[in-house]
Structure formats: C-alpha cells, structure tokens
Amino acid sequence: MSSMNIGDISVQPVYDGYLTFPVEADYPAEGSPDYEAHRDSLQSDGRRRMTLGSFLIRLPQCPDRIILVDAGNGPSSGQLFRPGACDCPEHAHPDIKAYHDAHHMDGAARQRHLDWLSQTESRYGNLLDSLAARGVRPEQVTDVVLSHLHFDHIGWVSQNGAPAFPNATIRAAQKDIDHFLQPQQMIDDRMYQAAWGVLPTAERLAPVMDRIESWDGDVTLFPGLDAVATPGHTPGHSIFVLSSGEKRGMLLGDVVHCPLQLTDPDFSVMADIDQQLANRQRERVYREMVGDPNLAVAASHFPGLRFGRILEGAGRSGWTFVS
Ligand SMILES: [Zn+2]
Numbered sequence: 001m002s003s004m005n006i007g008d009i010s011v012q013p014v015y016d017g018y019l020t021f022p023v024e025a026d027y028p029a030e031g032s033p034d035y036e037a038h039r040d041s042l043q044s045d046g047r048r049r050m051t052l053g054s055f056l057i058r059l060p061q062c063p064d065r066i067i068l069v070d071a072g073n074g075p076s077s078g079q080l081f082r083p084g085a086c087d088c089p090e091h092a093h094p095d096i097k098a099y100h101d102a103h104h105m106d107g108a109a110r111q112r113h114l115d116w117l118s119q120t121e122s123r124y125g126n127l128l129d130s131l132a133a134r135g136v137r138p139e140q141v142t143d144v145v146l147s148h149l150h151f152d153h154i155g156w157v158s159q160n161g162a163p164a165f166p167n168a169t170i171r172a173a174q175k176d177i178d179h180f181l182q183p184q185q186m187i188d189d190r191m192y193q194a195a196w197g198v199l200p201t202a203e204r205l206a207p208v209m210d211r212i213e214s215w216d217g218d219v220t221l222f223p224g225l226d227a228v229a230t231p232g233h234t235p236g237h238s239i240f241v242l243s244s245g246e247k248r249g250m251l252l253g254d255v256v257h258c259p260l261q262l263t264d265p266d267f268s269v270m271a272d273i274d275q276q277l278a279n280r281q282r283e284r285v286y287r288e289m290v291g292d293p294n295l296a297v298a299a300s301h302f303p304g305l306r307f308g309r310i311l312e313g314a315g316r317s318g319w320t321f322v323s
C-alpha cells in the first residue's frame with residue numbers, strides 16, 4: 001500500500017484485514033464509468049471487499065509523535081469469519097436473535113438479515129504486522145486518534161484485556177463515548193461479535209478507559225492535524241484534516257465507505273445512525289473537494305486505503321485515485 005505526503009506530513013496506510021459483502025442493489029452497472037472507477041472494490045464473484053485499516057501519521061512540527069488515525073478491526077487468530085443463515089430454534093445464535101427482537105424484525109426481515117450476514121466474510125488481525133513492516137513497534141505509538149467508536153475503527157486499542165499500544169493516549173469525541181457506552185448498544189455489538197468475532201466497544205475500550213482524552217466539536221489536536229465534527233454516521237463522528245502549507249488532506253472515517261458515495265450522492269453503503277445528516281456531511285466534503293485542487297482525501301474502507309481527489313471541471317464523475 002503506497003504512502004502519501006500532504007506537504008511535509010507523511011501518511012502511511014496500515015492494513016488490518018477486510019470484510020466482504022454482497023453489492024448493493026444500486027451499485028453502478030458493469031461497463032458504466034462509475035463501475036470502472038470502482039472495479040478495485042469488487043471480487044471476481046461480484047461481492048464487494050471493504051478494506052479494514054488505519055493511517056500512520058508523522059507531523060513535521062511534532063517529531064516525537066507517532067500517531068495512528070483509527071485502530072483497525074482488531075486482534076484475531078487469523079481465521080475467516082463466515083456467519084451461517086439459519087434462524088431456526090435449534091441453530092439460531094441467541095445474540096443474533098436478541099438483535100432481531102430488539103429491532104422488532106418480522107420473519108421476512110430476520111431472514112433477509114441472516115441471508116445478508118451469510119454472504120459476508122471477514123478476516124483481520126494484521127495491523128501490528130503491518131506497523132512492524134513500517135518500522136513501528138507498538139510501544140512507539142504515542143497517540144491513537146479515533147474517527148468514531150464502531151468496532152472496525154477501534155479494534156486494536158486493546159489486546160487480551162491490556163492496551164495494545166502501552167504508551168499511547170487514546171483520543172476520541174466525547175459524544176461517541178457517551179453513545180457507544182450506553183447499555184443498549186451491547187445488543188448490536190453482541191450481534192457483530194456473533195457474526196464476525198469482534199469485541200463489543202465497551203469491552204474493547206475497558207482496558208484503556210483511564211488513558212482516553214476526549215474532545216468536543218472542532219479542535220486542533222496537533223499542529224497540522226485538526227478534528228472536525230461530522231455527526232451523522234455516529235453522533236460524535238469526526239474527520240481529520242491534515243494541513244501543510246497550501247496542501248490539505250482529509251481522513252474521512254466513515255463519512256464515506258467508498259469513493260462512489262462522494263460522486264453519487266444517492267448511493268448508500270452501510271447504515272448511518274442519522275441518514276440525512278450523514279448525506280449532508282458527504283455533500284459538504286464533495287463541495288470542499290471540487291473547490292480545492294490541493295485537497296486529497298482517503299477513508300478507512302477505501303480500496304488499498306488510497307487517497308483520491310475530484311478532477312477539476314470533471315463534475316460528479318471526476319473521482320481519481322492519486323496514491
Ligand atoms: Zn462506522
């Protein structure tokens with residue numbers, strides 16, 4: 001995976017794994033320009049493969065800092081997680097049943113959800129190896145900055161009940177801490193655990209609660225690295241803006257899961273907690289990109305964790321990768 005420089009700021013992708021799932025009904029038709037631009041995301045069986053990973057940041061004004069933006073999906077023995085599709089009384093997983101009950105899903109909706117789950121696959125657990133390949137040991141990481149607290153962005157904050165980065169401060173928006181530590185969140189989190197083996201957010205964060213520093217709204221975290229509140233996907237979701245001279249880079253978290261969401265505003269991927277607000281955040285990012293040839297963006301689920309920009313004058317179909 002190729003590195004990117006935003007002026008004097010170094011940004012290196014750190015791969016953790018992937019999640020495979022069926023393509024959405026409104027995915028662009030084969031042969032269309034949008035389809036070609038997103039061919040990298042599709043497997044030969046037609047399903048979409050979403051990268052899971054983080055970004056390693058070095059800021060010229062903070063030479064003693066080694067910063068991770070997001071923390072991947074988390075530790076795993078390397079096995080492939082492949083959920084089954086059966087909800088019959090003998091085989092139903094109690095945590096998946098509890099999720100269906102809590103969301104008042106009728107028989108057809110339960111089966112649709114189970115069918116969807118059964119077409120997903122996830123494999124992860126590579127983040128520390130990917131960091132080592134970049135020459136970074138866990139104890140060297142000074143800061144882990146979280147876009148939001150979904151399991152696939154916080155997975156490596158802890159391992160075996162202890163901090164995975166023993167010297168790191170964990171930084172997160174207070175609104176997401178408040179949201180994800182509510183007891184009812186555990187119902188959704190246990191479903192994800194049953195499907196893909198990921199720990200609930202409250203359990204993943206427990207070993208690092210005493211080393212979390214939270215923020216509210218828009219803040220400068222370090223010279224050249226700002227957090228900007230972009231609620232919608234989650235209540236405390238933030239994007240990160242890297243600035244060096246006239247160059248800017250944005251790490252978009254889950255404001256977009258796929259570049260197609262920037263060029264096709266109606267295309268939806270994963271559920272956002274507040275869909276309308278999330279749509280507005282995507283439109284806001286798109287407008288910033290169109291107006292600024294010095295701005296490149298990447299997100300935690302982009303294929304290859306690559307950066308891209310909107311070509312000047314190319315309009316909605318102008319997405320191009322630049323790293
Ligand atoms: Zn998310």
Ligand SMILES: [Zn+2]
Nearest residue numbers: 150152153254
């Ligand atoms: Zn995500």
